[in-house]
Amino acid sequence: MAFVLFTDFGSADLYVGQVEAVLERDAPGARVIHLLHEAPMFDPRASAHLLAALASRLPPGHVHVCVVDPGVGSARGTVVLNAGGNWFVGPDNGLLSVIAGRAATRRLWRVTRDVPGPSVSFHGRDLFAPLAAAVATGRFPSEQVAAAASLEVDFGADDLPEIVYVDHYGNAFTGLRAAGLPTDRRLVAHDREIAHARVFAEAPSGKPFWYENSAGLVEIAMRGASAARALGLAIGDPVQWR
Amino acid sequence: MAFVLFTDFGSADLYVGQVEAVLERDAPGARVIHLLHEAPMFDPRASAHLLAALASRLPPGHVHVCVVDPGVGSARGTVVLNAGGNWFVGPDNGLLSVIAGRAATRRLWRVTRDVPGPSVSFHGRDLFAPLAAAVATGRFPSEQVAAAASLEVDFGADDLPEIVYVDHYGNAFTGLRAAGLPTDRRLVAHDREIAHARVFAEAPSGKPFWYENSAGLVEIAMRGASAARALGLAIGDPVQWR
């Protein structure tokens, strides 16, 4: 068992270490894997699709702490989710809904009692991390949560035909799962038709292509160049098949 | 016990891993928590106030390696500090002085004998990390340090009415502690009057507000936007109450 963190806290910023310090306090010695701290900021929907794809590629059995949470401090709820055997703790703002929707099995709890004194602005440290550590160490926080039938915000299990992430190479992830897609299909982004290539090394130079990336998503890429810059792609931009 | 690192080494740069490798060599298996590697560069004073606030929010019992050290290689000393039960190793340039000044109890040592061959430019790896590992593993380096009565550079225990950090959301931390402040006070930064809000969700849209942030400091923020950009705030800019 390890903790997996997926947040928009910024990998260079001062929030992640504080979360890790609480996890170390409450679950000493447990590994913390930093999956992503540059999740689409203020954007639970794109983040939900990215998280669902990434989490599906991880070894099983982890406890995920997930934070993309522009409404922190408001009345939005906090949920604990077991999806296919993996645990997730995060805000009830849709962030966990794509994972929940696609899971073979799912159990859901909602936090019903705030612990005394969590900071109003840093639930990742003061609420989610202690909950995750409790789950991870076999002290399920029954006195603090209640079983729930459904999420309050639910983006559903379907694919999202939009850009959900741009990596530092300039590759643009879509929210479309690639498994089983015919490779003669053409993807359209910003009125540009994009053909398939199996790998970077087989793609024509200077032209964008789409392929199944390592997260199982349809990705728009270029060989040795930034597809996002070449095509002007940003998170939220729509894509479609032609 | 874990190590906590607070430096201006850059979270994306090649210095942090080298420090961690030395800690692993000298204290195998101990956790290393990366609190911040983007501390105000070349600025021990702002860093000292930020560090004091952050360290006060961490679980107790850690050994902190602290490096904001423009004078590395000069005659400035190296100190080992026990402040309220927590350990700190770093340069004697004021970086640890705010913590020392505010601590209920404090013991101080100064390095009197350089270990052979530390690099002249990377004391974090070659001097501070071995010292921290010695402290953490119960091998207090008595032969290498001597008790000291005071720091050579001391910024004092008082608050600092300046911006000391800007996070990646654009929130601007001041060096003012927020506990107990009346919330009808207005903060002035760059001639702009800023009112209080309890949380982001309760703040008016498009207007900066101040609140007690998760480090216990007065922070200037905006809802879904960068307060630092909107107000042109940078580290070192003065603030005052009206």
Place this chain on the structure above:
Amino acid sequence: MAFVLFTDFGSADLYVGQVEAVLERDAPGARVIHLLHEAPMFDPRASAHLLAALASRLPPGHVHVCVVDPGVGSARGTVVLNAGGNWFVGPDNGLLSVIAGRAATRRLWRVTRDVPGPSVSFHGRDLFAPLAAAVATGRFPSEQVAAAASLEVDFGADDLPEIVYVDHYGNAFTGLRAAGLPTDRRLVAHDREIAHARVFAEAPSGKPFWYENSAGLVEIAMRGASAARALGLAIGDPVQWR
């Protein structure tokens, strides 16, 4: 024993955590040291010289996972190298060749059998990490590799008279090893003559200097300023002695 990662995956991006999750699956509890994830992108040659210098400063006995791999998915091979007792896993594109060339002892294997189903674009996660974990846990993957006499791409053991890295302070690393160099030599970069200084604190203000940096390389630096910006230095720029 720890894992040491040296990649161009980006310290803020979503690739590193996935590698770490596989290492945790296959070698539970082993430490992972993030040496650098901003290695010169698409540039195995500069990266090879930087890696050789950095690895020489680490405590011995680690298993390094090295990825600067623009040709991933092409026919380039994968190698496992033991150089002076330290292990390295990476692409056979020259990245490990400077280390191999300088090592007192060296043993080399080439991957002969792909494991079923590694993703075509993420060998770091799907091929290198499992190999590294096998080596680290004493399960040498004999059935998957064969001894090899030499690397397919070899940059040699000599120094590289070019900029190989620029750190976040703006210090420019060359591929020249500094040990034993007379300090009255002048380095030329972009037609500018640069004199030696022992440490930052002894350098004249506002003028670039060269010195032996903490990785043992000749570095061009300025006191409290970015030498790279002042001189317009970038990775690949040539330097020479006068």
